[in-house]
Structures are given as structure tokens and as C-alpha cells.
Amino acid sequence: MLASKLVCKTCSQASDVVTDAESGEIICTNCGMVNSNDKAFQVSTAEWRAFDHNQMMDRSRVGMPMTLTRHDKGLSTVIGIPNKDASGKELDDSMRSMMQRLRTWDHRIQVSSPTDRNLARAFQRLEMLRGKLGLPDNVIEKAAYVYRKAQRLGMVKGRTIAATLSASIYVASREAGVPRTLAEIASLSNISHKELSRVYRLIVLNLDLKVPMIDPVKCIAKIANKMEVSEKTKRHAISYMHNVVATGIAAGKDPMGIAGAVLYLSCIQNDEHRTQIDFAAASGVTEVTLRNRCKELHTKLPQLN
DNA sequence: TAAGATAAGAGGGACAT
DNA sequence: ATGTCAGTCTTATCTTA
Known part of the structure; x- marks a missing residue:
């Protein structure tokens, strides 16, 4: 669970909002509102305000923004390659081999469970399709969210990652009102129209989605x-x-x-x-x-x- | 060469069994 | 769960202007 300060639009309180690390669902700790997308919340702007350069540097929150499109939501740290310590000095041999072992485990822990491996592969593919389909970031994030849910429900078993992912993309683009046809997505991701539409229907059914009509x-x-x-x-x-x-x-x-x-x-x-x-x-x-x-x-x- | 017509076939939804 | 039916869309082929 990750916590941050957001303003819930339901209770209008700047309360602690908790993000479920599994599904990406956002929960307001004040009124209990659960939401599957972050539109129901807005980032509290007060603490971001800065009136001079020093304040701005002081208050900036460094780091990549959180994203659902990485299996670890972009939050992990990685042990770097250079064999130097914090002051820039070369490490001695024993320390060097220890860092190498740590690096190995660092990597293993990050993409360790079958679920994580699955997500990592899926999001690699998602990144590839993003360019091909020319989809905006919000659609990609949404697709990642849908895929996570489908994955959690065990819907990828017995099907290909590609098919489930493409169906997630289709769902996301429908919901975002970005017109992409099934046939377009199918041909760009090398899946048959038939398979794609089958998985799409399955997702809509199992996730209990109400996909809006294409405008x-x-x-x-x-x-x-x-x-x-x-x-x-x-x-x-x-x-x-x-x-x-x-x-x-x-x-x-x-x-x-x-x-x-x-x-x-x-x-x-x-x-x-x-x-x-x-x-x-x-x-x-x-x-x-x-x-x-x-x-x-x-x-x-x-x-x- | 573009537009119109027709027929056969595929796939999915609704409904009954 | 399985089968049937009406309706939709596609592919292929032929005709018309």
C-alpha cells in the first residue's frame, strides 16, 4: 500500500489516500471511497506552492512519477553498475564481488514472481504497441490497469499475453473515447481478429465493465x-x-x-x-x-x- | 473504371431446450 | 451446456453505366 495526500472529490477532504499496490485502486481513508481510476481524486496543490527558487527546490518531490505500466509501478531502485563508493573511490575486491552478488539478487527480487515476470513481459509489449497505435499516455495507463486486473483474475492462463494485452488496450481506448478498431489493434499486434474479440468479450464479462459506445x-x-x-x-x-x-x-x-x-x-x-x-x-x-x-x-x- | 447487385459463408447475440 | 434463428458483415463474382 502506498499513501499520499490527495483531495477526494466525494468527501472534499484533503485526506490520506491509499493506493492498492496490487490493483492500482485508490481508496480515500476519510470516506472509504474506492475508485478504479484517479479521476475521483485531485492532487492537493497547497504543499506544492513555492514563491522563490529555494522553496521550489525544497518542495519538489524528486523521482519518476508513479506509473502502472511497469510491473513494479516504476517505484523500485536499482543498484548501479559503477564499482565506486559514495565518495567516488574504487571499491576493493571483496566489496566489489559483494556488490555483484547484491546486484544479482536485486534483479532477481525485482522480477521474481511469475506474476511480475508476466507483467514485465506484457508491459514491454505495451510499450512497443504504444508507438505503433499512436495512443496517448492515459490510454496506455488504463490498458496497464485493465491488464493487471485481468491477470489477477487468472485470465491470462491458457491464453497468450499478446491477446490479453491487446484486448486491454482495446478496452482502454474505448473507455477513453479514442476510436481504434478491433481490426487495427489485431493486425498491429499480430493476433487474429477472432482471438482478440474473444478475449475482449471475456474481459468485459469478467471485469464487469461497461464499455461505452464508440462515438x-x-x-x-x-x-x-x-x-x-x-x-x-x-x-x-x-x-x-x-x-x-x-x-x-x-x-x-x-x-x-x-x-x-x-x-x-x-x-x-x-x-x-x-x-x-x-x-x-x-x-x-x-x-x-x-x-x-x-x-x-x-x-x-x-x-x- | 466506379458503382451496384447478388450469393455464400462466418461469427456472435438472444432465446429456448 | 447446447442448438437454433435472425441479423450483420465480409468475400467473391458478375453486371451496369
Whole structure:
């Protein structure tokens, strides 16, 4: 357990907040509020205030910020390589060999349990995928959190780390409202779409998550950026999409398919000629699906076409 | 060459057994 | 737990303009 001073948003007290070292859950010691993310708390700013350089140096808290994306949450210390003592003098032979033994154990203790080894490997992979997928830090942290929980529930057993991790990333990006499709994540992490979606459903089920619907308006923005359509068309498409969502046509359909169709029709209306093939590729659906969505929009919302 | 149509097949959710 | 069914999406192929 790690303790720090935070302001709980539930009881508004600057109380001691305890972080569960296992799950990363945050507990307010004043009102007992348990939260799975730190949005319910804000860092108490009072003790950070500094009015001159000396105070600032005095009050700065050194060290890396805590992160869930390392198996030890980035809190461990490591015995360094140079064989020198604190004053910079070379160590004698017996001390030198002792430090070597300590280094060995230092390393063994840090990544010792099977759980830690698993997490270490998973987060190594997470770091690799972060760049490929272009995901912001909050999504990565969230993914690490979801993975820890899944791991604790024994869900990685019998499955690959890669699949569970990728599913965690998908969950995290959905929750953060960053549109990434299952297919995108699957192909970048070299897992089959099928396996990924299976693990994803399992995680949602076992962790009892309520993953929000992907915002179709965000999908519009994503496709529009890829296709480099004009600002005017984009705005047209977004207002169009609001109408579509209001009628409930979008329910049960792939939001990327809908977004692609809406954007395609908006382009036609604004005399921007693009092919269905291009839109299908940018949306990650087939032309047929795109056409079907277009047809539905034509029949169900004729006043907007 | 782009768009439209059709058919077969896969995978998953809802529901009953 | 297992099977069935309706609905969705994909792939492949052919036709139309």
C-alpha cells in the first residue's frame, strides 16, 4: 500500500489516500471511497506552492512519477553498475564481488514472481504497441490497469499475453473515447481478429465493465483526417451524423461503417468527388457495407439527402 | 473504371431446450 | 451446456453505366 495526500472529490477532504499496490485502486481513508481510476481524486496543490527558487527546490518531490505500466509501478531502485563508493573511490575486491552478488539478487527480487515476470513481459509489449497505435499516455495507463486486473483474475492462463494485452488496450481506448478498431489493434499486434474479440468479450464479462459506445462523431473526424476532406464537408457530416444517431439507425451497426457512409454522402453533397473504395478503406469496412449503409440512410432519412 | 447487385459463408447475440 | 434463428458483415463474382 502506498499513501499520499490527495483531495477526494466525494468527501472534499484533503485526506490520506491509499493506493492498492496490487490493483492500482485508490481508496480515500476519510470516506472509504474506492475508485478504479484517479479521476475521483485531485492532487492537493497547497504543499506544492513555492514563491522563490529555494522553496521550489525544497518542495519538489524528486523521482519518476508513479506509473502502472511497469510491473513494479516504476517505484523500485536499482543498484548501479559503477564499482565506486559514495565518495567516488574504487571499491576493493571483496566489496566489489559483494556488490555483484547484491546486484544479482536485486534483479532477481525485482522480477521474481511469475506474476511480475508476466507483467514485465506484457508491459514491454505495451510499450512497443504504444508507438505503433499512436495512443496517448492515459490510454496506455488504463490498458496497464485493465491488464493487471485481468491477470489477477487468472485470465491470462491458457491464453497468450499478446491477446490479453491487446484486448486491454482495446478496452482502454474505448473507455477513453479514442476510436481504434478491433481490426487495427489485431493486425498491429499480430493476433487474429477472432482471438482478440474473444478475449475482449471475456474481459468485459469478467471485469464487469461497461464499455461505452464508440462515438460515431469521433469516427467521422478520424476518417475525415485520413481522407483529407474539406472542413466544410466535415462539419456537414458531423451535423448529419447527429441526426442519424437521433433516429437510432446506428444501433447495432459498425460505427465506422456508418461514419464512412455519412462522410461519403456529405462529400457528394459538397461536390467533393471521392470513390467508395477510398472511403471503405479509410473506414476499415468493405465497399459493400459502405453501400448498404448509404442505402439505409437514403431510405430512412430521405429528407437529408 | 466506379458503382451496384447478388450469393455464400462466418461469427456472435438472444432465446429456448 | 447446447442448438437454433435472425441479423450483420465480409468475400467473391458478375453486371451496369
